[in-house]
Amino acid sequence: MSLSMSRRQALLSTAIAPVAAATAFSAKAADEKPAMLPMDKARAFRVGALEGATLLAGTAPRPDPQSIFGLNVSAEEFSAASEANFITTESAQFYFTPTVLRSGDEVVLFDTGLNAGGITAALAEAGMSPDDITKVVLTHMHGDHIGGLMNEGTPTFANASYVTGQAEYDHWAAAGNERFDANVKPLADKMSFIGDGDSVAPGITAMAAFGHTPGHMTYMLESEGKQLLIAADLANHYVWSLAYPDWEVKFDMDKTAAAASRRKVLGMLAADKLPMIGYHMPFPAAGFVDTREDGFRYVPVSYQLL
Ligand SMILES: [Zn+2]
Numbered sequence: 001m002s003l004s005m006s007r008r009q010a011l012l013s014t015a016i017a018p019v020a021a022a023t024a025f026s027a028k029a030a031d032e033k034p035a036m037l038p039m040d041k042a043r044a045f046r047v048g049a050l051e052g053a054t055l056l057a058g059t060a061p062r063p064d065p066q067s068i069f070g071l072n073v074s075a076e077e078f079s080a081a082s083e084a085n086f087i088t089t090e091s092a093q094f095y096f097t098p099t100v101l102r103s104g105d106e107v108v109l110f111d112t113g114l115n116a117g118g119i120t121a122a123l124a125e126a127g128m129s130p131d132d133i134t135k136v137v138l139t140h141m142h143g144d145h146i147g148g149l150m151n152e153g154t155p156t157f158a159n160a161s162y163v164t165g166q167a168e169y170d171h172w173a174a175a176g177n178e179r180f181d182a183n184v185k186p187l188a189d190k191m192s193f194i195g196d197g198d199s200v201a202p203g204i205t206a207m208a209a210f211g212h213t214p215g216h217m218t219y220m221l222e223s224e225g226k227q228l229l230i231a232a233d234l235a236n237h238y239v240w241s242l243a244y245p246d247w248e249v250k251f252d253m254d255k256t257a258a259a260a261s262r263r264k265v266l267g268m269l270a271a272d273k274l275p276m277i278g279y280h281m282p283f284p285a286a287g288f289v290d291t292r293e294d295g296f297r298y299v300p301v302s303y304q305l306l
Contacts, residue, residue, distance in 0.1 A: 045277075057098055087239060093282070167195075204220075
């Protein structure tokens with residue numbers, strides 16, 4: 001530092017110093033190991049007398065989000081919509097968020113993440129182990145939802161039975177899918193198959209929301225006059241799928257049906273002011289839905305579910 005530095009320069013250098021230090025720290029950390037997000041993996045919530053937690057089983061950035069969202073709109077439209085909502089078009093942060101819920105004597109887990117390690121670590125933060133789970137509900141059978149069912153060929157949840165939609169199971173059983181054959185098929189004799197409106201446990205009711213996959217189901221939680229929807233993959237991004245429900249999404253197997261399900265269910269959540277948990281929403285993955293222009297707006301929860 002030069003003694004002739006002006007007061008203005010000195011102030012500037014002081015202001016910049018923390019930024020420089022942070023950059024240096026990041027560079028050093030990146031050399032040693034991949035960047036990690038320092039975040040918690042379990043967040044408690046309550047719906048009436050039902051107690052649960054959202055579980056962050058994994059999170060990762062993905063490049064080129066328009067290869068996934070907004071397939072039917074121009075790059076200019078995608079970019080303008082993203083900028084208006086303060087998010088980049090360079091990459092998108094993906095979240096994988098199963099939910100655990102106590103209902104009477106049952107401990108119900110909705111979906112299982114990408115692998116056994118992710119869900120086991122998140123359960124541990126909620127003070128639970130895979131052995132505590134008595135029932136695993138599979139909303140649908142994409143790899144990021146069934147990945148944690150098996151741990152090197154052994155069932156991860158030793159004491160659990162399984163519930164899934166009949167239509168979903170039938171589709172994948174006929175599809176010749178490697179992941180299904182490895183992770184779901186071996187559990188079939190402990191699995192029960194349900195349809196729209198069926199009850200899974202007291203206060204948990206299945207609601208069909210087909211389109212993302214042929215038998216994709218959401219689950220309404222209800223207790224003491226309070227409700228919350230486990231929305232699974234009804235909407236996969238908090239901006240691109242909420243504000244623009246008709247934007248086509250790579251992972252929606254029937255894009256027209258998926259958009260119709262989004263409009264119907266998001267419209268219901270907005271009208272009734274009900275909270276949802278979205279499997280791919282930013283952690284803690286719970287929020288409310290408001291209407292905005294021709295679509296919807298995601299309003300993350302603060303303390304409403306404590
Ligand atoms: Zn998913």
